[in-house]
Amino acid sequence: MTTLLFVEHGNGQIKDGTLKALAAAKQIGAPIHALVLGTGSRAVAEAVGRFDGIDKVLNAEDGVYDHDLAEPVSALIAAVAEPYDAIIASASTTGKNVLPRVAALLDVAQISDIIKVVSPDTFERPIYAGNAIQAVQAPAGKKVITVRTAAFKAAEEGGAAAPVEAVSASASAPGGSSFKGEEIAKSDRPELAAARIVVSGGRSLGSSEKFKALIEPLADTLGAAVGASRAAVDAGYAPNDWQVGQTGKVVAPDLYVAVGISGAIQHLAGMKDSKVIVAINKDEDAPIFQVADYGIVGDLFQAVPEFQAEVAKAKGL
Ligand code: FAD
Numbered sequence: 001m002t003t004l005l006f007v008e009h010g011n012g013q014i015k016d017g018t019l020k021a022l023a024a025a026k027q028i029g030a031p032i033h034a035l036v037l038g039t040g041s042r043a044v045a046e047a048v049g050r051f052d053g054i055d056k057v058l059n060a061e062d063g064v065y066d067h068d069l070a071e072p073v074s075a076l077i078a079a080v081a082e083p084y085d086a087i088i089a090s091a092s093t094t095g096k097n098v099l100p101r102v103a104a105l106l107d108v109a110q111i112s113d114i115i116k117v118v119s120p121d122t123f124e125r126p127i128y129a130g131n132a133i134q135a136v137q138a139p140a141g142k143k144v145i146t147v148r149t150a151a152f153k154a155a156e157e158g159g160a161a162a163p164v165e166a167v168s169a170s171a172s173a174p175g176g177s178s179f180k181g182e183e184i185a186k187s188d189r190p191e192l193a194a195a196r197i198v199v200s201g202g203r204s205l206g207s208s209e210k211f212k213a214l215i216e217p218l219a220d221t222l223g224a225a226v227g228a229s230r231a232a233v234d235a236g237y238a239p240n241d242w243q244v245g246q247t248g249k250v251v252a253p254d255l256y257v258a259v260g261i262s263g264a265i266q267h268l269a270g271m272k273d274s275k276v277i278v279a280i281n282k283d284e285d286a287p288i289f290q291v292a293d294y295g296i297v298g299d300l301f302q303a304v305p306e307f308q309a310e311v312a313k314a315k316g317l
Contacts, residue, residue: 001029001030001031001085001086001120002030002031002032002033002055002083002084002085003025003028003030003031003032003033003084003085003086003087003088004032004033004034004035004058004077004080004081004084004086004087004088005018005021005022005025005032005033005034005035005054005088005089006018006021006035006073006077006087006088006089006095006098006099007034007035007036007037007044007048008068008089008090008092008094008095009036009038009041009044012043012044013044014044014047014048015090015092016149016154016191016193016194017090017091017092017095017147017149017193017194018089018090019051019154019155019156020090020147020149020151020152020153020154020155021088021089021090021095021146021147021149021152022034022051022053022054022154022155023152023153023154023155024088024114024117024145024147024152025053025086025088026052026053026155027117028086028088028117028120029120030085030086030120031055031056032053032054032055033054033055033056033057033058033084034048034049034054034056034057034058034162035057035058035059035060035076035077035080035167036048036057036058036059036060037059037060037062037065037068037073037076038060038061038062038063038065038066038068039061039062039063039066040061041059041060041061042059042061042164045057045059045164046161046164048162049161049162049163049164050157050158050159050161050162051155051156051157051158051159052155052156052157052158052159053155053159054159054162055162056162056163056164056165057162057163057164057165058080058164058165058166058167059164059165059166059167060076060166060167060168061166062168066179067179067182068094068097068098069176069177069178069179070097070098070101070176070177071101071174071175071176071177072174073098074098074099074101074102074105075105075174076167077098077102078102078105078106080167081102081106081142084142085120085142085143086120086142086143086144086145087099087102087142087143087144087145088145088146088147089145089146089147090146090147090149091112091113091146091147091148091149092149092193095146095147096112096146099144099145099146100144102144103144106142106144108141108142108143108144109138110144110145110146111123111125111136111138111143111144111145111146112125112145112146113125113126113146113147113148114145114146114147114148114151115133115148115151116151118135121137121138121140121143122135122136122137122138123135123136123138123145124136125148126148126269129246129265129266129268129269130246130268130269130272131265131269148250149193149194149250150193150250150251150252150273151252151273185239185241189219189220189224189225189226190223190224190225191225192225192226192227192241192242192244192249192251193249193250193251195224195225195251195253196224196253196254196255197219197222197223197224197225197253197254197255197256197257198219198224198225198226198227198244198251198253198255198256198257198271198274199215199218199219199222199224199225199226199227199257199259200215200226200227200228200229200242200244200256200257200258200259200261200271201214201215201226201227201228201229201232201237201238201259201260201261202228202229202231202232202258202259202260202261202262203229203231203232203235203237203260204259204260204261204282204300205232205237205259205260205300206237207237208236208237208238210237210301211228211232211237211238214259214300214301214304214305215228215238215259215304217308218257218259218304218307218308218311221308221311221312221315221317222255222257222311224253224255224257225253226238226242227242227243227244227248227249227251227256227271228242228243228244229243229244229245229261229262229264229267230243230245230247230248230266230267233248243270244267244270244271245264245266245267245268245269245270245271246265246266246267246269246270247266248270249270250269250270250271251270251271251274252271252273252274252275253274253275254274254275254276255274255275255276255277255278256271256274256276256277256278257277257278257279257280258271258277258278258279258280258281258288258292259280259300259304260280260281260282260300261279261281261288262281262283262286262287262288263279263281263286263287263288263289263290263291264287265287267288268287268288268291272291276293276294277291277292277293277294278292278293278294278295278296279292279294279295279296280295280296280298280300280303280304280307281295281296281297281300282297282298282299282300283297284297
């Protein structure tokens with residue numbers, strides 16, 4: 001029994017989601033091989049090899065894999081899949097793009113978005129927007145698994161460096177999609193999916209200017225990432241990749257501050273596992289208060305600046 005971990009990386013860094021998928025892979029209990037792809041990725045492959053639990057790293061330094069396009073990456077994974085019982089990746093945008101193709105190529109059903117490894121072939125995953133937890137037992141054969149990263153703690157470095165073995169690109173990497181360009185949002189704030197603190201704003205902010213003027217300074221004072229409800233994103237107050245919820249990012253920070261967010265079930269699906277939830281809402285019956293540990297019933301336009309001033313004072317800023 002061996003598990004293959006698909007590694008996502010950028011700017012020479014292993015993505016946090018991959019380290020969480022590694023934590024899940026370790027719970028399966030089999031030796032783990034990692035797959036690192038892309039031009040100049042040897043250093044990342046060596047870094048991955050230093051993580052506890054990794055026994056070997058497969059590395060293809062080929063430009064065809066540079067942007068994690070689903071067709072060539074899944075073709076390569078399927079080509080090297082023979083010795084592996086499980087193929088695992090984080091349920092990131094890339095993982096959700098690549099692994100279903102791998103499952104199709106291997107003719108198995110994917111086990112998506114696991115939150116717990118019960119045994120090497122049984123996993124728990126949320127259904128109905130997180131309202132029920134389903135235990136799924138995989139049939140014999142290969143398992144293709146994506147991991148809900150909010151449910152696992154990132155694996156840590158440790159142990160002896162694992163050997164890196166070169167694998168070659170598939171002779172005919174299939175086309176389908178091609179890379180045209182990317183716009184990467186630059187921010188000094190922590191990444192939303194991995195942040196310890198998240199401050200999210202809702203529709204009630206009323207405009208992108210007010211969102212920027214209230215939510216972002218509070219986030220910066222707390223050292224937090226910024227999130228938003230879907231209504232705020234749809235209204236253009238916040239960019240798409242800030243959306244928290246069923247159709248956005250799933251986060252589980254130490255502290256989640258929901259500002260003017262009603263707490264619709266689809267929003268809760270993305271944040272209810274946060275350790276401490278603070279809600280600011282003028283409606284004391286808003287459903288967000290059912291999951292909140294602390295609540296301020298009041299007008300956010302008054303409460304947020306006051307809250308921020310108190311945080312700044314406490315931090316000596
Ligand atoms: P509202 O529901 O309009 O709530 C605004 C809140 O602000 C109210 O509670 C109000 O009391 C409060 N408020 C107003 N003024 C003030 C003030 N001055 N001070 C303090 N409080 C104030 N939503 C998501 O967030 N994420 C998702 O991923 C998501 N996915 C969805 C998927 C599907 C298939 C569907 C159908 C819906 C999805 N939604 C999602 C939408 C979701 O149902 C809600 O419509 C949305 O979350 C509401 O956003 P909101 O809380 O900002 O707005």
